[in-house]
Amino acid sequence: MLKNIARAELWLSHFCRNLSELTDVIYTLEKAEVDVQILHQQDQPTGPGVVFFDHPSALEAVAAYVNAIAPLCGQQIIAVSLSALPKGTAWKLLNAGASDVFVWNAAEKPVESITARLRYWEKAKQQLQHLHQVLIGKSKIWHATLRQIAEMASASCPVLLLGESGTGKELITREIHALDPRPHKQDLVVVDCTTIVPGLSGSELFGHEKGAFTNAISTRDGAFALANGGTLFLDELGELPAPLQAELLRVLQEGTYKRVGSNTWRKTDFRLISATNRNLTEDVKSGHFRQDLFYRVSGYLCRLPPLRERREDIPLLVDHFLQHDHHKHQHVDPEVYEYLSVRDFPGNVRELQQLVSRIANKHMGDGPFTLGDIPEADRPVFGDAEHLPGKGELEQAVKRLFYAGVGLKDLKDMVTAFAKEIAIEDKNGNIKEAAQQLGCSERILQMHKKTDAPNPYLRGI
Numbered sequence: 001m002l003k004n005i006a007r008a009e010l011w012l013s014h015f016c017r018n019l020s021e022l023t024d025v026i027y028t029l030e031k032a033e034v035d036v037q038i039l040h041q042q043d044q045p046t047g048p049g050v051v052f053f054d055h056p057s058a059l060e061a062v063a064a065y066v067n068a069i070a071p072l073c074g075q076q077i078i079a080v081s082l083s084a085l086p087k088g089t090a091w092k093l094l095n096a097g098a099s100d101v102f103v104w105n106a107a108e109k110p111v112e113s114i115t116a117r118l119r120y121w122e123k124a125k126q127q128l129q130h131l132h133q134v135l136i137g138k139s140k141i142w143h144a145t146l147r148q149i150a151e152m153a154s155a156s157c158p159v160l161l162l163g164e165s166g167t168g169k170e171l172i173t174r175e176i177h178a179l180d181p182r183p184h185k186q187d188l189v190v191v192d193c194t195t196i197v198p199g200l201s202g203s204e205l206f207g208h209e210k211g212a213f214t215n216a217i218s219t220r221d222g223a224f225a226l227a228n229g230g231t232l233f234l235d236e237l238g239e240l241p242a243p244l245q246a247e248l249l250r251v252l253q254e255g256t257y258k259r260v261g262s263n264t265w266r267k268t269d270f271r272l273i274s275a276t277n278r279n280l281t282e283d284v285k286s287g288h289f290r291q292d293l294f295y296r297v298s299g300y301l302c303r304l305p306p307l308r309e310r311r312e313d314i315p316l317l318v319d320h321f322l323q324h325d326h327h328k329h330q331h332v333d334p335e336v337y338e339y340l341s342v343r344d345f346p347g348n349v350r351e352l353q354q355l356v357s358r359i360a361n362k363h364m365g366d367g368p369f370t371l372g373d374i375p376e377a378d379r380p381v382f383g384d385a386e387h388l389p390g391k392g393e394l395e396q397a398v399k400r401l402f403y404a405g406v407g408l409k410d411l412k413d414m415v416t417a418f419a420k421e422i423a424i425e426d427k428n429g430n431i432k433e434a435a436q437q438l439g440c441s442e443r444i445l446q447m448h449k450k451t452d453a454p455n456p457y458l459r460g461i
């Protein structure tokens with residue numbers, strides 16, 4: 001039954017000349033229980049929708065319109081032509097941001113084409129809402145990552161997660177497994193490839209027969225057997241020893257394996273999710289990782305952003321950990337968020353989570369969290385540039401400029417211009433206060449305002 005399958009907005013404007021044909025189409029959709037909302041060109045779309053047009057000359061205008069609204073509705077746009085489309089022109093609308101384009105009369109089942117997509121988007125929306133409750137963050141880059149995760153969860157191909165330590169690879173794997181729609185899905189089995197003992201011929205993966213090696217006192221199943229019908233998560237895949245890379249490839253291709261010490265082939269069928277914080281493309285180039293295995297495991301490739309690329313998520317994560325891990329619901333002083341948002345977290349979310357634990361443990365009573373709750377060892381050491389927050393990034397940026405051939409004077413000028421810009425912005429354009437903060441004369445900042453154009457080098461750092 002299609003009853004109330006989804007809400008669709010039909011974005012109508014002057015793209016249709018033949019309004020009676022359009023009315024028939026809308027009637028057909030309503031009959032199929034699509035909850036239709038009609039929007040006009042000046043209205044802002046808020047969800048999935050269909051743009052109808054009925055003459056090829058409207059194509060340019062439709063493409064411009066689709067391009068403008070695509071970010072507002074997450075590209076959930078179907079462009080439907082009510083008249084024949086010249087060959088090859090559908091690309092224009094797809095490139096503009098439509099996710100599907102077809103001709104109403106030429107499509108085999110136009111109503112089903114629309115309803116199937118709406119149903120899919122509705123489900124993806126619910127999954128996204130769920131993911132936002134577990135995988136905390138509201139930055140644009142994190143939202144895009146969660147959309148990718150929701151998409152990966154419903155696809156059945158292998159997933160490769162790339163990300164630094166502590167970016168949430170294991171947590172995400174658990175969510176992909178939870179959202180995986182396979183009927184009768186079995187368990188998630190986690191194997192950390194750094195713990196595989198070379199001398200045991202991969203028995204962690206293959207299992208072994210009794211007596212296959214010293215200490216093999218009984219027959220045991222390995223991860224391939226345990227993950228049968230479920231999901232196998234190979235953490236730190238980049239560390240898998242070369243002989244086991246070849247074996248894994250065979251298991252993925254054939255779906256069969258032998259226990260160590262056995263001659264019997266056994267069948268297995270699992271979904272593979274792998275993760276690594278290594279640069280696997282480099283490892284493939286240098287011969288440390290098999291190219292054929294790389295292609296096999298990376299049906300879906302997802303790069304997880306380090307925390308420094310989504311600093312605006314830090315206050316939300318802090319609140320989440322305080323409430324979720326420590327049941328603390330008190331107010332947090334903005335200065336605490338500010339400090340945590342500029343601090344370096346090489347261990348990413350895990351490191352932030354541990355710091356929040358230390359803060360929660362130090363906090364006394366029911367009052368708000370203040371800077372005083374930050375343990376001494378975690379405070380910035382002022383005057384000592386080695387320990388200033390952001391030092392690692394500054395060093396990286398200077399390194400890049402150095403290798404790009406930028407000299408010392410230009411480097412100094414760039415940093416000075418940046419400092420001036422930041423101080424003026426921080427003091428809302430108040431030159432006097434900005435100069436006081438920087439310990440320079442107001443005249444220097446006045447001059448900066450007049451002369452210093454944004455430095456082109458600095459934008460890309």
Ligand SMILES: Nc1ncnc2c1ncn2[C@@H]1O[C@H](COP(=O)(O)OP(=O)(O)OP(=O)(O)O)[C@@H](O)[C@H]1O
Nearest residue numbers: 134135136164165166167168169170171349350353
């Ligand atoms: N977006 C997030 N929202 C809430 N908690 C998170 C998020 N990302 C990571 N965490 C938490 O941070 C910790 C580290 O996450 P996880 O173990 O998944 O990282 P990882 O990338 O697998 O790390 P490693 O590579 O070191 O194994 C966990 O306690 C996890 O719950």
